Amino acid sequence: MPMNAFANNEYILGSGDHIEIKVYGQDDLTLNTQIGNSGKINYPFLGDIKVSGLTAKQLQNNIYARLNGDFLINPNVFVHITQYRSFYIHGEVRTPGGYPYQPGMTINQAIALAGGLTERASTEKVYIYREGSKEMQNQALLKTKVNAGDTVTIERRFF
Structure with missing residues (x-):
């Protein structure tokens, strides 16, 4: 559970938030989901990813690093909060x-x-x-x- 919903003025993701993840040109990697009590999401190809406690930018960088090389070359990853808890x-x-x-x-x-x-x-x-x-x-x-x-x-x- 995050210590505070904001760290350095950046929103910290937590259980109950709804997020959208998109990879430009890869419709099968688009995911709209709610973060559950476990603080994890299940993302295509990568499986369970812990997202609670991260900013959207940190999650974006994490997914980029895990997709880059093994699955895609220099993927354009975008994470957006569609609804706050x-x-x-x-x-x-x-x-x-x-x-x-x-x-x-x-x-x-x-x-x-x-x-x-x-x-x-x-x-x-x-x-x-x-x-x-x-x-x-x-x-x-x-x-x-x-x-x-x-x-x-x-x-x-x-x-």
Whole structure:
């Protein structure tokens, strides 16, 4: 499981992401798939490839290196994320649950997706649990960025 959905501002692939792999001029090497719990995909000619924890560029380079020479000469490999894994929001929001992640999303935008805050919600008691983090949760601000796989909790305020 990735420690964080972003490393050096590059998205880290993980279970639940949907990816597309294309090799120019080789339609039989096109693959649209969802990364499963194992963190691996089964790719034509190469078999199982571990993809969780890699960036799309690292996966692209890995496939290129494995195809180059044995199967193809200088293949043009392209990896694209077609759908990011979900993030989750619960507590004092109108519609808690899992929502599709979008790059650059903040907690405030996540709250909007969840139908807004309830009348008892606290904007000071906002916590985020980062996927793969050893810490249970961190206090967050409404402008804090949400990563794919994160869980946001909005607690109740006391009058």
